[in-house]
Amino acid sequence: MGLKLLAFDVGGTEIKYGIVENALTITDKGFVPSPKDSFDSFANTIDSIYRQYKDKVEGIAMSLPGFIDVKNGRCNGGGSLRYNNGLSIGPLLEEKCGCKVVLENDGKAAALAEYRYGALQGCGNAAVFEIGTGVGGGLIINGQIVRGRHSTPGEFSFLVSDSREFYDYANMLGNNCSTTFLLNTYQRRTGSSEPIDGREFFVRMPEDPIAQETLNELCENIAKQIYNLYWLLDLEKIAIGGGISRQPIVTEKIKEKFKEVVEKSFTGQHHFQVEIEIVPCRFGNDANLIGSYINYLENR
Numbered sequence: 001m002g003l004k005l006l007a008f009d010v011g012g013t014e015i016k017y018g019i020v021e022n023a024l025t026i027t028d029k030g031f032v033p034s035p036k037d038s039f040d041s042f043a044n045t046i047d048s049i050y051r052q053y054k055d056k057v058e059g060i061a062m063s064l065p066g067f068i069d070v071k072n073g074r075c076n077g078g079g080s081l082r083y084n085n086g087l088s089i090g091p092l093l094e095e096k097c098g099c100k101v102v103l104e105n106d107g108k109a110a111a112l113a114e115y116r117y118g119a120l121q122g123c124g125n126a127a128v129f130e131i132g133t134g135v136g137g138g139l140i141i142n143g144q145i146v147r148g149r150h151s152t153p154g155e156f157s158f159l160v161s162d163s164r165e166f167y168d169y170a171n172m173l174g175n176n177c178s179t180t181f182l183l184n185t186y187q188r189r190t191g192s193s194e195p196i197d198g199r200e201f202f203v204r205m206p207e208d209p210i211a212q213e214t215l216n217e218l219c220e221n222i223a224k225q226i227y228n229l230y231w232l233l234d235l236e237k238i239a240i241g242g243g244i245s246r247q248p249i250v251t252e253k254i255k256e257k258f259k260e261v262v263e264k265s266f267t268g269q270h271h272f273q274v275e276i277e278i279v280p281c282r283f284g285n286d287a288n289l290i291g292s293y294i295n296y297l298e299n300r
Contacts, residue, residue, distance in 0.1 A: 003021070013034055039089075054099070059101065062093075066080075105136070105154070110288050118287070157172060220260075
C-alpha cells in the first residue's frame with residue numbers, strides 16, 4: 001500500500017479532486033465549481049471536501065494556477081483566481097484543515113506526471129501545453145522540470161503573440177489559445193446571449209460550421225506558439241492537456257495546423273525538417289492530480 005493523499009486540481013472554472021495512491025491509482029474522483037469571490041470561500045470549499053476523506057488520507061496535494069513557490073506554499077501572483085495572489089496558501093490551508101498541504105503550479109504538475117509516467121517519458125527537452133481558462137504549461141529541459149527563480153517558466157498565458165500590439169492584453173496567449181477564447185469567440189459569432197461550456201461545444205461541433213471554424217482558429221493559434229517553442233527550446237515532444245484535450249480532434253487539429261504553419265514558414269520554404277511530436281497528455285484530466293501527488297512526495 002502506498003501513501004494515500006487527497007489531491008486537488010484547482011482551475012479557474014472547476015476544482016477537481018480524488019484520492020491518489022501509488023501515483024497512478026485514483027479513486028473517489030469528483031469536482032465542484034471554483035469559488036469566484038474570496039480566499040475564505042476557497043478555503044471553506046477545500047476543507048469541506050477534505051473532511052469527507054480525512055480518515056482515509058495523510059495529507060493534501062494540490063495543483064493550482066499562478067507562480068507557485070513550492071518550498072513556502074505561496075502563490076506569488078499570476079493565477080486566474082486572483083484572490084489567491086500573494087497568499088501563503090499552503091500554511092493557511094494546513095491551519096484550516098489540520099494536515100500537511102503541498103502546492104504545485106498546475107502546468108508543472110502536469111509536466112511532472114507526463115514526464116515520470118506518461119507521454120513525455122524518456123524525453124530530454126519537452127513540454128506540456130495545457131488549454132484551460134488560461135494557458136498553462138510545464139517545461140522539461142535536460143530531463144528536469146524547470147522552476148526558475150520566480151516560478152514563471154511554463155506560464156505561456158503571459159507570452160505576447162503579436163509584437164506590433166505588444167501592450168494589448170488581447171494578444172496574450174491566455175486570450176487566444178485558451179478554452180475561454182474558444183467559447184467566447186463561438187458565442188460572439190453565433191450572436192447568442194447564452195454562454196456554453198466546453199462539453200456542449202463539442203456536442204454541437206460535428207454539425208456546426210461556426211464551431212468548426214472557431215476550433216480551427218484556436219488550433220492554428222496554438223500551432224503557431226508550438227512553432228515558436230520549438231525554435232526557442234528545441235523540444236522533442238509537446239503534450240496537449242487541459243479539459244478539451246479529452247476530445248481527440250483537438251490534438252489532431254493542432255497537428256494538422258502545425259504542419260500548415262511549418263509549410264508556410266521560412267523553414268518550410270527552405271525544406272528544413274522541423275522535428276517535434278505533438279501528442280495528447282496520457283493522463284488527460286488526471287495529470288494534475290498525479291503530478292501534485294509526485295510533487296508532495298518530493299517536497300513534503
